[in-house]
Amino acid sequence: MVLLYLPILSLFVLASASSEIARRDATGDSKCTSNMCIAAVLNGSTVQYTLTGTGKRTVGWLGMGFGTQMSNTPMVILWGNSDGTVTLSQRQAPAEIMPTVVANPPRTATLSTALSSTSGSSTFVFTIPANSGETKQPLIFAFGSANPGSSAQDAGLQQHLDYGVLQLDLSKSLTSSTTTASGGSPTSGTSTGGGNSSGPTNDIPLTPQQRLILAHAIFCVVGFALMLPVGVLVARYLRTFTPTWYTAHWIAQFGIAGPTIIAGVALGFKAAGKYGITIWDDHKKMGVVLFVLYLVQCAVGAFIHYVKAKKATGRPPQNYFHAVFGLTIIALGMYQIRTGYKEEWPNYTGLGSVPNSVNIVWTLWCVLLPVMYAAGLLFLRKQYRQEEASRKGWGSSSDEQINMNSRYQDI
Numbered sequence: 001m002v003l004l005y006l007p008i009l010s011l012f013v014l015a016s017a018s019s020e021i022a023r024r025d026a027t028g029d030s031k032c033t034s035n036m037c038i039a040a041v042l043n044g045s046t047v048q049y050t051l052t053g054t055g056k057r058t059v060g061w062l063g064m065g066f067g068t069q070m071s072n073t074p075m076v077i078l079w080g081n082s083d084g085t086v087t088l089s090q091r092q093a094p095a096e097i098m099p100t101v102v103a104n105p106p107r108t109a110t111l112s113t114a115l116s117s118t119s120g121s122s123t124f125v126f127t128i129p130a131n132s133g134e135t136k137q138p139l140i141f142a143f144g145s146a147n148p149g150s151s152a153q154d155a156g157l158q159q160h161l162d163y164g165v166l167q168l169d170l171s172k173s174l175t176s177s178t179t180t181a182s183g184g185s186p187t188s189g190t191s192t193g194g195g196n197s198s199g200p201t202n203d204i205p206l207t208p209q210q211r212l213i214l215a216h217a218i219f220c221v222v223g224f225a226l227m228l229p230v231g232v233l234v235a236r237y238l239r240t241f242t243p244t245w246y247t248a249h250w251i252a253q254f255g256i257a258g259p260t261i262i263a264g265v266a267l268g269f270k271a272a273g274k275y276g277i278t279i280w281d282d283h284k285k286m287g288v289v290l291f292v293l294y295l296v297q298c299a300v301g302a303f304i305h306y307v308k309a310k311k312a313t314g315r316p317p318q319n320y321f322h323a324v325f326g327l328t329i330i331a332l333g334m335y336q337i338r339t340g341y342k343e344e345w346p347n348y349t350g351l352g353s354v355p356n357s358v359n360i361v362w363t364l365w366c367v368l369l370p371v372m373y374a375a376g377l378l379f380l381r382k383q384y385r386q387e388e389a390s391r392k393g394w395g396s397s398s399d400e401q402i403n404m405n406s407r408y409q410d411i
Contacts, residue, residue: 027041027042027170027171027172027173028040028041028042028168028170028172029137029168029169029170029172030050030168031166031168032054033054033141033143033162033164033166034054034056034162035053035054035056035057035143035161035162036051036052036053036054036059036062036141036143036162037050037051037052037053037054038050038051038064038139038141038166038168039052040137040168040170042130042135042170042171044130045129045130046127046128046129046130047127047128047129047130047170048112048125048126048127049064049076049125049126049127049128050115050123050124050125051063051064051078051123051124051125052121052122052123052124053121053122053143054121055120055121057143057145057161058145059079059080059121059122059143059145060079060144060145060146060147060148060158061077061078061079061143061144061146061147061148061157062077062078062079062122062124062141062142062143062144063075063076063077063078063141063142063143063144063160064076064139064140064141064142065139065140065141066107066131066137066138066139067138067139067140068138068140068165069140069165070093070095070096070099070140071093071094071095071096072092072093072094073092073093073140074090074092074102074105074106074107075090075091075092075093075099075140076088076089076090076109076126076128077089077090077091077099077142077157078111078116078124078126079124079147079148080118080122080124080147081118081150081151083151084118085113085118085151086111086113086116086118086124087148087151087152087153087155088109088110088111088124088126088153089101089153089154089155090102090105090108090109090153092105098156098157099157100154101153101154107128107129107131108128108129109126109127109128110126110127110128111124111125111126112125112126112127114209114348115209115210115349117208117209119208120208123208130170134170135169135170135171136167136168136169136170137167137168137169137170138165138166138167139165139166139167139168140163140164140165141162141163141164141165141166142160142162142163143160143161143162143163144157144158144159144160144161145161146158209271209348209349210349212267212270212271213268213271213344213345213348213349215264215267216264216265216267216268216271217264217337217340217341217345218264219260219261219263219264219267220261220264220265220268220287220333220336220337220340221337222260222264223257223260223261223264224257224261224290224329224330224333224334224336224337225330225333225334225337225365227252227253227256227257227260228252228253228257228326228329228330228333229330229369230252231248231249231250231251231252231253231257232253232326232327232330232373233372233373233376234248234249234252235249236373236376236377236379237376237379239379239383240379240382240383240386246305250301250305253298253301253326254298254301258298261291261294265287265291268284268287271348272284281343281344282339283336283339283340283343283344286332286335286336286339287336289332290329290332290333290336293325293328293329293332294329296325297322297325297326297329300318300321300322300325301322303318304316304318304319304322315387327373330369334362334365334366334369337362338362341354341358341359341362342354342359
């Protein structure tokens with residue numbers, strides 16, 4: 001019976017592995033000021049920057065520049081528009097005045113429309129070629145609360161409310177949680193009226209889309225890789241010992257797994273719809289198929305439980321179908337999880353591949369589940385003996401009690 005505790009223990013392992021998906025084995029850094037956060041992830045020859053508001057003030061526009069002062073520093077300024085789009089404007093200024101658009105910036109920034117969002121505190125994400133060999137990245141930042149009111153790249157900007165200088169260490173592991181130097185004023189002084197940020201901290205923030213995808217992954221992993229196997233193993237191990245096995249079985253596979261799987265699928269659709277992910281790749285197609293198969297399996301289980309032959313001469317064929325069908329769904333679910341973290345996560349989050357520990361946990365679980373189920377098949381002889389006794393009415397009282405409520409049920 002010790003094997004029955006392993007799925008519960010694995011919940012914590014799977015949850016830990018899922019949380020690691022948000023922090024791949026890469027480098028980058030981030031700082032938060034009172035009004036905005038800047039996060040950077042170095043990915044080969046490009047850097048992905050994420051600018052977000054902290055929620056303390058309404059975001060009008062967010063900007064950053066690659067240098068230590070406003071004068072002659074290449075800047076990237078972003079703002080949201082009324083139609084939900086985001087404008088990226090690369091600018092520069094010769095002095096402490098409103099910067100103007102640069103037609104040919106030294107490095108061209110590319111807006112990530114899938115990762116950017118104008119809702120809530122706003123999240124603006126862009127990529128830009130990395131400066132070769134430059135891991136210590138000095139930046140200026142500025143926060144404006146007045147939206148330009150136009151999607152044109154050369155739209156006028158009202159004066160910022162917050163500004164300052166900070167430095168990001170692009171060589172730092174994303175798993176580190178140390179806090180580095182605090183921000184300060186631009187060395188040559190920008191326009192008055194803006195307060196300097198205080199106490200920047202390190203914390204790579206996930207974008208709203210990344211959080212939705214991560215939540216989708218966790219719910220689906222718990223539903224398909226944990227609760228469905230728990231329901232199967234409960235049936236396989238306990239059915240010959242206690243009549244309450246069926247209650248535990250349906251609670252795990254329907255009462256808990258059902259809402260969990262529905263929530264996971266709904267979050268997946270929400271992430272795809274909200275951020276315009278319209279490509280129906282194999283992962284999305286298989287996800288819909290798996291969800292339908294799960295609903296069919298629940299219907300088959302209910303039919304077996306409530307519709308029984310009055311004079312059964314053996315185990316009905318639908319029971320064998322229910323067993324094989326359930327194991328097939330779990331196997332497909334494990335494959336679906338792998339395509340999720342191997343393909344979908346790097347494709348739609350911009351954070352690259354997941355840590356190798358996630359793949360290790362998945363592999364171990366794929367090995368452990370069949371082993372635990374195969375060990376439970378040792379009880380088949382006892383199970384068939386009890387079912388035969390129940391049919392003929394000459395079994396022991398304990399055997400009759402075990403089979404009286406759900407004869408010949410399930411796996």
